[in-house]
Amino acid sequence: MTEPAGPPTLRAFAASARLDRIPVATRSHRVWVALLCAVFLFELADLNTFAYVAPALKQHWGASVGSIGTVTAAAFLGMFVGALIGGRLADVLGRKWALTGSAICYSLFSLLSALSPNMATLGVLRVLTGVGLEAMTVVGLIYVAEMFPARMRGRYQALILGVGLIGIPMMSWFARFVVPTGADGWRWVFVLGAVGILAAAAMIRLLPESARWLDAHGHSESAAALVASLEAEARELTGEELPPVGDPPVAENPGRLRELIRGRYRSRTLLLSLAWIFGILGFYGFNAWVPTLLVEKGYDMVASLTYTAILSIGAVPGALLAWPLIDRWERKHTLLGIELVVVCLVLVYGFVASVPVILIAGFCITLLLQMQTAFLYTYTPEVFPTRLRGVGTGFTNGLGRLAGAGGGVLVAAIFQAWGYVSVFVYVAACMGLVGLLIAVFGVRTTGRSLETITRTDDGHASPVDSVL
CATH class of the missing domain: 1.20.1250.20 (MFS general substrate transporter like domains)
Known part of the structure; x- marks a missing residue:
């Protein structure tokens, strides 16, 4: 009924x-x-x-x-x-x-x-x-x-x-x-x-x-x-009958685009924009440059492409392994844990010149980067209200893609200035920032209704909106 x-x-x-x-x-x-x-x-x-x-x-x-x-x-x-x-x-x-x-x-x-x-x-x-x-x-x-x-x-x-x-x-x-x-x-x-x-x-x-x-x-x-x-x-x-219905959320006022940069959601826009910018820079800084950097390190082209192909196998299981975790624990804290492991593995990958390390660490990095993507894909639309969810998600994600356009030039400049290891220090810093930003300034979203995430019970902004 x-x-x-x-x-x-x-x-x-x-x-x-x-x-x-x-x-x-x-x-x-x-x-x-x-x-x-x-x-x-x-x-x-x-x-x-x-x-x-x-x-x-x-x-x-x-x-x-x-x-x-x-x-x-x-x-x-x-x-x-x-x-x-x-x-x-x-x-x-x-x-x-x-x-x-x-x-x-x-x-x-x-x-x-x-x-x-x-x-x-x-x-x-x-x-x-x-x-x-x-x-x-x-x-x-x-x-x-x-x-x-x-x-x-x-x-x-x-x-x-x-x-x-x-x-x-x-x-x-x-x-x-x-x-x-x-x-x-x-x-x-x-x-x-x-x-x-x-x-x-x-x-x-x-x-x-x-x-x-x-x-x-x-x-x-x-x-x-x-x-x-x-x-x-x-x-x-x-x-069985379904659980009782909770109180319906109060209807929202019509949204205005300026809320993303001037209103109560400006801090969330800034936070997600930075997370996507650093996330894209780190993601493509590793995945797009590994074949070239391995050649520059002294491996021949066949070996470089073979190693890269092996690493790429981790992508699909990485996203699927997010399944048992993403709705079990608070997303922003789990994401921080993922990013800290990625930081350690990327530094090991860059500093240790060993084929077994390249294959094992690289495979794990690829796996965890796609797990991170699943978390960001889930988290981003959760923090904006329905009236602004499309433009908020699009704007923050889009800024990350825009950063990707210049990311290749940035990696090339870092490599030419400071060498092979410096690229992986840069990638590690980017991924660490993604986790820290969301863990410190992000709102809790796991298991919460979208309407609850975008407002507190008294209708005022959530704590993050008063931090940045």
Whole structure:
């Protein structure tokens, strides 16, 4: 039996309180997870396509290292724009349409990349693909945060990321076989990246709008009907009545963008921006530079690529290993523990010149970096209110991508000035800062409703909002 609606002043947000007390992942939740896993699989596969085709472009088109670097950096700028646009559209048009639209966008531009006649055209298309890729990532994180009950949203973020990461070795091996087949073999890499459009088409039919977004935009009846169907599925699975509904959260005032930089959420915006900037700098400072740095250290190219391939195996289990931890202990404290271990391993990796150390420490670093990503993916959309969740998540994540555009230049400068070990000291410092910033200044989010996270019981800002 569906619970009666609350008083008129609270009815609009009753669906959020009902959603958080659902104790299991329902049949609908599992369908949504499958769709999101599929679209993230091809999103992460597409993210690395240009790196795999670059050698062929150099051989067949005469592309210079400089032009390849320019396209790579420009793609990060496209991701920055995509994060901003995707987050904003998610707040205005809804999570479902922003998610499916961005997935269609990156798929179409990837397909057009396969038809590129020259390097300039391909560069423009890769920037536009980056817009769609990052927009989809941002909105996907928001959707999981809003549509899964509080006690399980972290686990499903980790699962979706873990399955999505399979796309990287999938694309790598596909490129290994098709790129050498001829002058146009590389084009099929982009064709595979466009297959995500099939998952996007399925989402149009099977993915509902976020109940919390519906609540926030006055569609309370649609939100209540959606949550009621989930409640019925949960009762069927458990054979029991659901726990009592808590007090519905008080309806929020309409949000203004300036709140992110001038209002009560400015400290959270600053905190998450710094966390994403240092996180991206450290993540790509290690993963993107390991092959080159190993060669500079004296290993030959074959050994360098072999070691890197072995290290990459840790990515998928790393994200999946977040599953048993991410909803069990407070996220901000667990993240600090992960980052401190990463710091130690990165320093060992940089200071100890031994193949067993490179393989063991490097594998563990790769594993933990993806575990960290699962935590950041979960934590970021949790700290912003529904009315600002899209633009807040997009802005902070986007600043990290923007930093990534200059990160390669920074690593090169550090290496040239101070040598091999200095790069790993830099990476360790970045990762340590991510953990410390969130542990010291971040709000608690694990197991709490999104509405509770964004306000205290008396409606005032949480402690972090008065610290920074």
